[in-house]
Amino acid sequence: MSLDGLSINLATIRAQWNVREAVEACRRHGIGAVDPWRDQVAAIGLDTCVRAIKDNGMRVTGYCRGGMFPAADAAGRQAAIDDNYRAIDEAVALGAECLVIVAGGLPSGSRDIAAARQMVAEGLAAILPYARSANMPLAIEPLHPMTAADRCVVNTLAQALDLCDQLGDGVGVTIDTYHVWWDPDLANQIARAGEDGRILAHHICDWLVPTRDLVTDRGMMGDGVIDLSGFRRMIEAAGFFGPQEVEIFSAENWWKRPGDEVLRTCIARYEACCR
């Protein structure tokens, strides 16, 4: 079966391989698309990563990540904006199809989530002209509400799409099953995202029962409770047919297994559960 519809977010195999090794491993397994993280790219250098991707003919379905806009003072917010310019440059160099945006959490000491959300809107507005000029779409990813305090104050697809409406062209959304599967308004909002042409990426993994950690206990597709094939049908009905990108943070399980086993399992579960 073709694996054209499968991409590997390199966080999934971050414990096993650097970007070059991971890209070569994906190629060995017949996988033609990846999404690297900035710290992974920095670890071996942007040029090395660009070469590895070109040498292996890899598609880059996204680059993780820009965002992290809220900060306690104006200097901190400007530093975040400046860092996002660099993230855009790197995404362009890598040939990424979008820059994934994770908004950021509350500034240290703050209890004002509305203010943090305003900082996100302002940060995005600040970098958007540069992103547009670089033809780099910004893919705002709503993260699960359990991340609202320390990671991401954009917590529903509706909220992310409202931001898109406010910002105009050049922004869209990353829809990650893990973060939005629970949303009572999910079907409506996926359809809305499709109508507006806002779906830029589709990330997948599963929700485990029980979930033992708020960050690093995501499940392999099929091991949890998300109806992944039903979810994909909604995404395709909304007009998005790009790859499903496997993103699994799993400190106690998949990050401890051999990378080849992880990739084999991703392929098998993608074929069994996600189409």
Add this chain to the structure above:
Amino acid sequence: MSLDGLSINLATIRAQWNVREAVEACRRHGIGAVDPWRDQVAAIGLDTCVRAIKDNGMRVTGYCRGGMFPAADAAGRQAAIDDNYRAIDEAVALGAECLVIVAGGLPSGSRDIAAARQMVAEGLAAILPYARSANMPLAIEPLHPMTAADRCVVNTLAQALDLCDQLGDGVGVTIDTYHVWWDPDLANQIARAGEDGRILAHHICDWLVPTRDLVTDRGMMGDGVIDLSGFRRMIEAAGFFGPQEVEIFSAENWWKRPGDEVLRTCIARYEACCR
């Protein structure tokens, strides 16, 4: 200062005291309202609890909990409904002002959250005539989306209020800061709940950073990131002036401390952070 606006959900001191001891302790500390749990009541018997509450002149701001409607088969769903009739009877005996409803999670083996939500609506519709005849309001509590798989498929205030609209008289909502503080639509939905006269209870605790467990790592008011006094202002602006009920599940902290220390801290933080 008066503590009329404070209630203690007895889960907060469940590790330290049984219901009778807890009620007596609250009275010693000048607290005049509690909310016991069914397993706590069963542990020493309903009659003993009723007597302890009457002897100490306690107000009962709620009874935890009914609900848990989804089940894999019709017999399981009927058993849940029957159990809710008993919960209503107990709530009446205790003089509770409402029966708190936690919807329940996915049936074992299910990935169909829409079906589970339908089971919740049907379960509530089944028990509602009996609850009405007993004058026992059902207080649907939206729980945090991180509980959607195994505990509660009602995950936003909007969803709970839609259920209320569908069900009519005799149902309302419990608004717990911990479960809904992150919601981008919170202010609108609290106002909507007030307009419809649906606010039946206001639970409080705080969201810790980091949060180490999805169930039992809730924070004492003031130790986390929720703007509790701002939250209370929204609740009062919506017309609810009933007690704030402290509900803290804290396996590694507050459940390990002496109960008197916990109650003293609840009072101090209520006065400092919640009004």
